[in-house]
Amino acid sequence: MSAIRVNGRPSDVVPADDRGLLYGDGLFETVAFHHGRARLWALHMDRLMRGCAALDLPLPDSDRLLDDGRAVAEGRARCAVRITWTRGRGGRAYVPPDRPLPTSIVMQRPLPDDLDMQREAGIDLITVRTELPSGGPLGGLKHLNRLPQVLIGAQCRAAGVPEALVVDRDGCLVEALTGNLVIERDGRLIAPGPHPAAVDGVGLAWLRAAAGDALEQAGFRTDQLQPDDAIWVLNSVAGIRPVARLDGAARPTGRTLRAWQRRWAEDVEN
Amino acid sequence: MSAIRVNGRPSDVVPADDRGLLYGDGLFETVAFHHGRARLWALHMDRLMRGCAALDLPLPDSDRLLDDGRAVAEGRARCAVRITWTRGRGGRAYVPPDRPLPTSIVMQRPLPDDLDMQREAGIDLITVRTELPSGGPLGGLKHLNRLPQVLIGAQCRAAGVPEALVVDRDGCLVEALTGNLVIERDGRLIAPGPHPAAVDGVGLAWLRAAAGDALEQAGFRTDQLQPDDAIWVLNSVAGIRPVARLDGAARPTGRTLRAWQRRWAEDVEN
Numbered sequence: 456m457s458a459i460r461v462n463g464r465p466s467d468v469v470p471a472d473d474r475g476l477l478y479g480d481g482l483f484e485t486v487a488f489h490h491g492r493a494r495l496w497a498l499h500m501d502r503l504m505r506g507c508a509a510l511d512l513p514l515p516d517s518d519r520l521l522d523d524g525r526a527v528a529e530g531r532a533r534c535a536v537r538i539t540w541t542r543g544r545g546g547r548a549y550v551p552p553d554r555p556l557p558t559s560i561v562m563q564r565p566l567p568d569d570l571d572m573q574r575e576a577g578i579d580l581i582t583v584r585t586e587l588p589s590g591g592p593l594g595g596l597k598h599l600n601r602l603p604q605v606l607i608g609a610q611c612r613a614a615g616v617p618e619a620l621v622v623d624r625d626g627c628l629v630e631a632l633t634g635n636l637v638i639e640r641d642g643r644l645i646a647p648g649p650h651p652a653a654v655d656g657v658g659l660a661w662l663r664a665a666a667g668d669a670l671e672q673a674g675f676r677t678d679q680l681q682p683d684d685a686i687w688v689l690n691s692v693a694g695i696r697p698v699a700r701l702d703g704a705a706r707p708t709g710r711t712l713r714a715w716q717r718r719w720a721e722d723v724e725n
Numbered sequence: 726m727s728a729i730r731v732n733g734r735p736s737d738v739v740p741a742d743d744r745g746l747l748y749g750d751g752l753f754e755t756v757a758f759h760h761g762r763a764r765l766w767a768l769h770m771d772r773l774m775r776g777c778a779a780l781d782l783p784l785p786d787s788d789r790l791l792d793d794g795r796a797v798a799e800g801r802a803r804c805a806v807r808i809t810w811t812r813g814r815g816g817r818a819y820v821p822p823d824r825p826l827p828t829s830i831v832m833q834r835p836l837p838d839d840l841d842m843q844r845e846a847g848i849d850l851i852t853v854r855t856e857l858p859s860g861g862p863l864g865g866l867k868h869l870n871r872l873p874q875v876l877i878g879a880q881c882r883a884a885g886v887p888e889a890l891v892v893d894r895d896g897c898l899v900e901a902l903t904g905n906l907v908i909e910r911d912g913r914l915i916a917p918g919p920h921p922a923a924v925d926g927v928g929l930a931w932l933r934a935a936a937g938d939a940l941e942q943a944g945f946r947t948d949q950l951q952p953d954d955a956i957w958v959l960n961s962v963a964g965i966r967p968v969a970r971l972d973g974a975a976r977p978t979g980r981t982l983r984a985w986q987r988r989w990a991e992d993v994e995n
Contacts (some may be wrong), residue, residue, distance in 0.1 A: 459742070461741055466741065467740060467741050467742075468738035468739060468740060468741055469739060469740075469741050470738060471729050471736065471737050471738055471739050471830050471832060473746070476739060476743070476745050476746040476809070476811075476869070477807075477809070477869070477871075478749075478871035478872065478874070478875050479748075479749030479870050479871060479872055480871070480872060480875050483747075510872070510875075510876070511879060539747070541746075542875075546878075547837075548834075548878070548903060549871060549874040549877070549902060549903065550875075550878035550879070550882050551875055551879050551882070560741050560746075562741060562742060585861065586861025586862075586863075591856025591873075592876055593856075593873070593876075598872055599746070599747070599748065599749055599872070600749050600870035600871070601748035601749060601819060601870070602748065602749055602863055602869070602870045603861075603863070604819040605744075605750050605780075605819050605820075605821055606780070606862055606863075607819070608816075608817075608819035608821060609781060609820070609821050611820060612820050612821070632819060633818060633819065
């Protein structure tokens with residue numbers, strides 16, 4: 456079974472003049488598949504459809520994407536499936552074509568080898584201050600323009616850590632490299648933001664629905680972070696991971712973390 | 726003769742998991758070829774090499790890119806050649822691989838049908854206010870993260886104009902959609918900026934070298950634009966085009982424009 460499907464057929468190549476490659480003109484979602492079932496699928500499709508509306512892209516047929524996802528995930532108990540949806544070919548340089556024929560690329564992606572360990576023991580983060588696009592029409596979207604994240608990823612690699620706490624020029628918490636941040640303070644949950652440069656996370660959307668009023672959303676600067684605050688990194692594929700160390704300093708685990716991890720396992724991964 | 730070469734061989738496809746497509750992890754240059762000769766080649770390669778340094782990408786062999794460019798331009802008196810240089814495959818999601826094997830994609834691109842007319846009669850522009858990434862390590866680079874330009878291009882298409890005068894939130898002139906802006910006032914030339922969100926243009930680099938002290942560089946807001954100011958759009962493929970109308974209002978041609986267009990024709994296109 457091919458691990459990649461392009462426009463619904465097994466293939467491992469795309470046209471060299473696809474606008475996804477030429478300009479990053481498209482969107483993506485990375486979806487957890489467990490035992491052949493897509494997790495948090497409705498939330499992923501909701502974000503993808505909102506992205507299509509913002510970029511004026513034709514909407515995909517989500518059933519066909521799901522079929523492709525099941526096909527590339529076949530035989531794997533757990534894996535991630537990345538769905539890329541581009542504007543396809545054509546147009547005049549940056550100017551998009553009148554009637555785009557999008558390209559769908561659905562591929563299997565491995566989960567981190569040590570994911571269970573990361574959830575249990577926590578992960579190390581470094582703080583990375585960055586100039587991210589300050590929102591506008593692209594704010595919140597999971598689009599293909601990810602060079603800022605690639606540069607942050609290179610800093611993480613150099614520091615030997617898997618994730619970063621990304622802050623803007625003013626010291627406001629934006630997000631983690633691959634997920635959203637949650638601060639746990641005295642049992643209360645605070646989602647920093649919403650920051651205009653952060654991706655509108657599917658894992659966070661789940662937590663918002665599950666936690667209700669127990670999850671507060673508020674702008675949050677690094678200088679507001681207290682030594683007793685626990686930090687979580689939350690994304691739809693890796694779930695909830697505690698931060699063990701931030702910039703080398705140990706962080707507490709958070710007294711509600713394990714209960715939320717169990718809830719995640721029951722709701723999302725069961 | 727194939728119009729596309731991938732990694733030095735005729736091909737019209739790239740791997741579906743190339744990081745250029747997954748994240749926009751790469752750079753590009755669009756080079757004018759006239760009668761088989763690449764124009765302003767050294768300036769294009771200089772910008773590409775600076776981009777590689779900024780993104781920690783291996784440097785391309787410029788002679789091989791030039792060979793590819795000649796091959797795809799063969800048989801065309803005038804055309805453009807787009808060179809894309811990506812980080813290739815691999816890495817762990819955003820985190821780039823330790824030893825990337827870049828992908829080169831060299832493809833022929835047509836010139837606008839009405840380019841001579843645009844140079845003679847001028848082009849119409851609309852003002853587009855936009856949220857562009859505010860510089861940082863990506864400032865000035867010709868990288869593959871071009872969704873802001875795609876959205877501006879869609880606005881141009883809707884307005885029936887080929888180009889835009891792009892301004893930031895504060896009303897400062899950034900650039901045109903596909904080139905840099907030059908203001909001609911009483912025979913003086915002013916290049917707005919350098920704006921941290923603007924591409925470091927090859928056409929402008931040529932003008933800077935050719936004009937010397939006659940080209941001033943200065944921050945420029947739209948409210949500083951006077952009715953008698955002429956506006957040029959300058960890029961390395963289309964050369965110098967006067968703005969005929971901005972937001973529907975006629976603009977003067979500029980008393981030194983024709984002389985500079987002749988100089989361009991002699992220096993660059995001869």
